Amino acid sequence: MLNRLFALLLLVVFSPIFLFVGLLILLEDGLPFFFRQKRVGKDFTFFWIYKFRSMKKNTPNVATHLLGDPDKYLLRIGKIIRKLSLDELPNLINIVRGEMVFVGPRPALYNQDDLMALRVAAGVDKLKPGITGWAQVNGRDEISIEEKVRYEKEYLEKKSLFLDIQIIIKTFTSVMMSKNVSH
Numbered sequence: 001m002l003n004r005l006f007a008l009l010l011l012v013v014f015s016p017i018f019l020f021v022g023l024l025i026l027l028e029d030g031l032p033f034f035f036r037q038k039r040v041g042k043d044f045t046f047f048w049i050y051k052f053r054s055m056k057k058n059t060p061n062v063a064t065h066l067l068g069d070p071d072k073y074l075l076r077i078g079k080i081i082r083k084l085s086l087d088e089l090p091n092l093i094n095i096v097r098g099e100m101v102f103v104g105p106r107p108a109l110y111n112q113d114d115l116m117a118l119r120v121a122a123g124v125d126k127l128k129p130g131i132t133g134w135a136q137v138n139g140r141d142e143i144s145i146e147e148k149v150r151y152e153k154e155y156l157e158k159k160s161l162f163l164d165i166q167i168i169i170k171t172f173t174s175v176m177m178s179k180n181v182s183h
Contacts, residue, residue, distance in 0.1 A: 003095050003101045003102055007092045007093075007096045008096050011096065014089060017086070018089065021033070021077075021081065021086055022052070025053055025075065028076060028077055029056055029057060032053065034090055035051045035052065035087075036048045036049070036050055036051075037051070037061065037109070038110040039107035039108065039109060039129065040107055040109070040110060040112070040116055040125075040129070041100075041107060041129055042127065042128045043125060043126065044116065047094065047097075047107075049094055050090035050091065050093045050094060051087045051090050051091065052087045052089065052090055053075070054078030054081045054082050054087050055074055055078060056073050056075060058073075059073040063109060063112075065141070088131055092131075095131070099129075100129050100131065101129075101130050102130055102132070102168065103132060103133055103134075103163075103167050104127045104130030104133055105119065105127055105130065105133050105152045105155075106130065106132075106133055106136060107129035114145060115145045115149070118145060122149050122152065122153040122156075123153070123156060124149060124153055124156055126156070127152070127156060133152065134152065134154060135148040135149075135151035135152050135155075136171065137170040137171055
């Protein structure tokens with residue numbers, strides 16, 4: 001419940017940023033300014049994640065690393081949105097809806113069967129997905145899915161308010177220093 005209330009408060013506080021980013025996307029590539037994608041939630045359920053759209057409308061609906069030349073699909077404003085992780089701000093809507101939390105494993109794409117099989121085997125599928133997590137602050141997309149799941153299992157075993165605060169601080173620091181951020 002605390003996650004949901006805090007996310008609602010942040011939605012209000014960040015509403016000027018939402019409006020500004022939405023306007024920039026609208027001016028460059030029209031509506032919609034949100035991107036919605038089917039993701040895996042707690043206990044292998046599915047939900048629609050909301051993000052700011054950083055790619056052009058005609059982009060195939062696959063993970064960015066699977067696109068032949070992702071830069072040709074990226075909006076000009078998309079580079080900045082991703083560098084500052086502003087594309088993740090609409091995840092606050094998912095937290096308010098109870099589908100996500102602030103700290104947990106990043107939600108897998110609905111078709112990432114290999115990742116989900118590892119998560120189920122490790123028991124990590126019992127966690128609600130988060131905006132950030134232990135795997136993100138320890139390598140994000142630069143680590144293998146096996147290593148990612150090892151970090152997620154470690155988080156599951158050591159989960160605490162102190163660890164969550166540590167992860168949030170590391171995430172904020174990482175974004176501010178532009179480390180481990182997709183370009």
